[in-house]
Amino acid sequence: MIEVRDLVKKYGPQKAVDGVSFDVARGELFGLLGPNGAGKTTTIGVLSTLLRADGGQVRIGGHDVATAPSAVRRLIGVVPQEIALYTDLNARDNLVFWGRLHGLGGAALNRRVEELLVLADLADQARRRVETFSGGMMRRLNLVAGLIHQPEVLFLDEPTVGIDAQARSRILELIADLGRQGLTVIYTTHYLEEAEQLCDRIGVIDRGRLVALGDKESLIGQIGDVDLIRLAIPADRHEAFTAACLGWEGCVGVGERRGRIEVRARDGGQLLPHIQAWLEAGGVPLEQLEVERPNLETLYLNLTGRGLREEAP
Numbered sequence: 001m002i003e004v005r006d007l008v009k010k011y012g013p014q015k016a017v018d019g020v021s022f023d024v025a026r027g028e029l030f031g032l033l034g035p036n037g038a039g040k041t042t043t044i045g046v047l048s049t050l051l052r053a054d055g056g057q058v059r060i061g062g063h064d065v066a067t068a069p070s071a072v073r074r075l076i077g078v079v080p081q082e083i084a085l086y087t088d089l090n091a092r093d094n095l096v097f098w099g100r101l102h103g104l105g106g107a108a109l110n111r112r113v114e115e116l117l118v119l120a121d122l123a124d125q126a127r128r129r130v131e132t133f134s135g136g137m138m139r140r141l142n143l144v145a146g147l148i149h150q151p152e153v154l155f156l157d158e159p160t161v162g163i164d165a166q167a168r169s170r171i172l173e174l175i176a177d178l179g180r181q182g183l184t185v186i187y188t189t190h191y192l193e194e195a196e197q198l199c200d201r202i203g204v205i206d207r208g209r210l211v212a213l214g215d216k217e218s219l220i221g222q223i224g225d226v227d228l229i230r231l232a233i234p235a236d237r238h239e240a241f242t243a244a245c246l247g248w249e250g251c252v253g254v255g256e257r258r259g260r261i262e263v264r265a266r267d268g269g270q271l272l273p274h275i276q277a278w279l280e281a282g283g284v285p286l287e288q289l290e291v292e293r294p295n296l297e298t299l300y301l302n303l304t305g306r307g308l309r310e311e312a313p
């Protein structure tokens, strides 16, 4: 349904998207996961014909976004990162407005608006001005507005930012439902748990490049069966610890992040007694120790050297 080949988009000399390629099958929920500034919104902008690429090719439903943008626009719905609603209008009138923009009218539009109000669980709030809505209600209305013309593909750009956990899980349920009904979805987020919970396949984007692509299991498989041990010890012992640790069997690597030591180990349980003994022998106080099994977060750290919530430099 979606084919992206070597996509490049520049802002001045800076490449915001730098050679990205991926495919999304019909009916698939594809997650584009990356930190702030990674290039998610820019990618969505090109795919949805709002921005023109500087290189590469994008086809949606077989139509090239550069040469057949109107055919593409008929197939797609876009839910922007910034809420695009008229807050002095009520919920219903916002949907009617979007419908008219798409050339809908009359009874068909009214029917569609009622359907979407039900879908967003806003049927009994339809006459309320949007400015009185909670963040979660606005996000739900913003989302269904992108569905008014019954698109086959939906682009969702961080649709859960700035809302509480309960509102977020309602949005995720709504999207999962749409996926089950056969809609093709591209979903951008910097919340790892969301991509993990919702998406069939995930692309991890960092500084304009796809650093990983695949289903969840195969992505975790890429880092192999490596545990991550984090420990906090006084800074003046880091060097000695690192040297000792690299000599222990099963140690794959040692690094430092945010003042803590991070040890990658083939089997965390095998390495822990060595660590314990070393600390005791040297009388080194241990402030904190955690062992983490491989997950998408450790994959992401391995790939980018940064946590998902850290800013791109």
Ligand SMILES: Nc1ncnc2c1ncn2[C@@H]1O[C@H](COP(=O)(O)OP(=O)(O)OP(=O)(O)O)[C@@H](O)[C@H]1O
Residues within 6 Å of the ligand: 011, 016, 034, 035, 036, 037, 038, 039, 040, 041, 042, 043, 081, 190
């Ligand atoms: N209109 C613009 N002009 C210049 N630079 C831009 C513009 N829009 C985005 N950028 C830059 O391009 C890069 C990618 O930005 P983009 O908005 O696509 O990232 P993002 O992954 O959507 O981030 P966020 O999670 O913060 O929404 C960033 O470095 C950003 O500063």
Ligand SMILES: [Mg+2]
Residues within 6 Å of the ligand: 040, 041, 042, 081, 157, 158
């Ligand atoms: Mg963005």
